[in-house]
Amino acid sequence: MKHATNAAFRRNTRICEVTMSLKVCLAGATGWAGSELARGIAANSDLDLVAAVSRRHAGQPLGTALGDAAITTPVFASAAEALAARCDVFVEYTHPDTARANILAALEHGAHVVVGTSGLSDEDYARIDAVARERGRGVLACGNFALTAVLLIKFSEMAAKILPQWEIIDYAYAGKPDAPSGTVRELATRMGKVRQPRLEVPLEQTKGLRETRGGTLAGSQVHAVRLPGFVLGAETIFGLPDQTLSIRHNAGGSAKPYVDGALLAIRKVSTLTGLHRGLDAVLEL
Known part of the structure; x- marks a missing residue:
């Protein structure tokens, strides 16, 4: 009876670990920096890459675009489509002309947001901050994740x-x-x-x-x-x-320097409310 109880406890623990993983949606998943980050997310058991955004590769598994068959994440043409799959954290790594709309859509869907896209204006960030505070969500915008x-x-x-x-x-x-x-x-x-x-x-x-x-x-x-x-x-x-x-x-010439910082941002953004600028907002310095 004791062995059966221990086995059940281990099963429940494994189930809890699975449900505790952060669900991540990555916009710009096939770009120079985004593709390296996608591989980094997929390699960590506490993160679950549930959706990706890439117009060029929409409709196929992300692994096809990245040359890694183990990454089966579905790719969507827009953030609006990708957000239909519930996520805890939305990562914005696209272009300034679409970033604001993507971020606001993610907040409306109840996700925290990590922003790697540069070029947003102070007016954009003021609007994003207001919506994030209204929704009780955190937004962490980093000019550089290295x-x-x-x-x-x-x-x-x-x-x-x-x-x-x-x-x-x-x-x-x-x-x-x-x-x-x-x-x-x-x-x-x-x-x-x-x-x-x-x-x-x-x-x-x-x-x-x-x-x-x-x-x-x-x-x-x-x-x-x-x-x-x-x-x-x-x-x-x-x-x-x-x-x-x-x-x-x-x-250097690869996107590897930006992965560790972005992973840290994904894990920590839920501790924030409203807009915060710079990765040091979640570093214990």
Whole structure:
């Protein structure tokens, strides 16, 4: 009788573990970053990828597009169709022109949302925050899921409280059309909320080519480098008399650096209510 009881307990425990897994819907599941994240979700037993969004691959299993037959997640042409399958967390990894509608639809369906898409406006985020709070759901929007990029921003904020002068370098591949990058925009914006850096020589007093002093973003001077050999990176350089501090993040050519941070966001977003910006919102720093 004791053995039968133990066996039943083990069965019930396994059932509980299955039901405890987070159901995830991933929009942009076949893109550069989304496909790597899809593989990461599928590889973790506490996550269940129940639906994917990709117009090009709609109607077939996700594994067909990713070259992994073990991933049987159905692919839908739109977020509205995919959300018919109930999910706990909706991950938005598509394009700015569809992101807002996808996020609001997910909130209306009762899902928490992780946002990896950049390019949304402050007005977009204000609307998203209002709906999320009304629905009692969390939205975690991250300009960069790479853990080293998250730490770059956090450490730079900490240093800005003590060091009054800095400039930012934005590194990227030669063909990147936007400048600065989304990561550097977030970096400059967050540092600007700490304080405005001091300039020894005001920009209007620059002699020669004023443009060589870079562009001003949220009070910081930003210099964008676009050359072959770089992929994505950012550096904050602080200066004091006879000493400097450099905090730098570099990412390679694959999407792997962004997976661990995105998985962390998926697991933690349900602890939030309303909109939160930056992965450090759920990191114990």
